[in-house]
Amino acid sequence: MRFLQLLAVSLAAGMLPVRASSCRPFPSSVIEFSYGFKQPDPPILKAEFEASFIQHKWNQNLTHITNGFIYNSPSQNSVRVDEAFDGSLTSSFFNYANTTKENLVENTLTTFSHKSNKTTVWKGFVNSGFPLFPEDILVRYGAVFGGLVRRRFHEDLVAASCH
Incomplete structure (x- = not known):
């Protein structure tokens, strides 16, 4: 009996429609991750x-x-x-x-x-709390692309890098 209940719930869940509005798409300017995705090189910063x-x-x-x-x-x-x-x-x-x-x-x-x-x-x-940031700091320390985030004072999405 329990097996039939689980089977019925599983089948019902698989047949329920997924609401498209619950999944917001990326903007058209963003290429979604795929098998062909290549990690972008870290950018050079404006150090001065x-x-x-x-x-x-x-x-x-x-x-x-x-x-x-x-x-x-x-x-x-x-x-x-x-x-x-x-x-x-x-x-x-x-x-x-x-x-x-x-x-x-x-x-x-x-x-x-x-x-x-x-x-x-x-x-x-x-021991300075204010390090000197060189322009290649992200390259030197192997920063990786972490995704897109929304910042409070910037209306567009921005890329976030992390180490």
């Missing part, structure tokens, strides 16, 4: 760039939210990061031309605090 950012870093001891502006310049082997947080302005200059064998980067940190009218300058080697 400036961008604003908001960063939230935290652990069990702290939470730190900052916003700022980053200047990435492989041609000058440097990254400059200007930030504003807790009533202070800071500027970090990471000199990737001067690194240690442990991959620490020379950093000059200039701070303008609301608590003082004097500028504080610190210089030393750090």
Whole structure:
């Protein structure tokens, strides 16, 4: 009896029509994956760039939210990061031309605090949270095509790469 019930349910499920509206097609500009699909080569990026950012870093001891502006310049082997947080302005200059064998980067940190009218300058080697991105970073690390995603601030689908 149980076998007949399972057989009837299986047959009914196989005969029910599939609603086309439940399966949204890719746009006509996208070629769907097939047996002939070839992984595209990773693109070369525009490595010299400036961008604003908001960063939230935290652990069990702290939470730190900052916003700022980053200047990435492989041609000058440097990254400059200007930030504003807790009533202070800071500027970090990471000199990737001067690194240690442990991959620490020379950093000059200039701070303008609301608590003082004097500028504080610190210089030393750090494990930078702002790496220098070369234009071939996706090629160098073997990025692969991950698919299409919809971003909140971009109306079209964009390709996502992942490593």
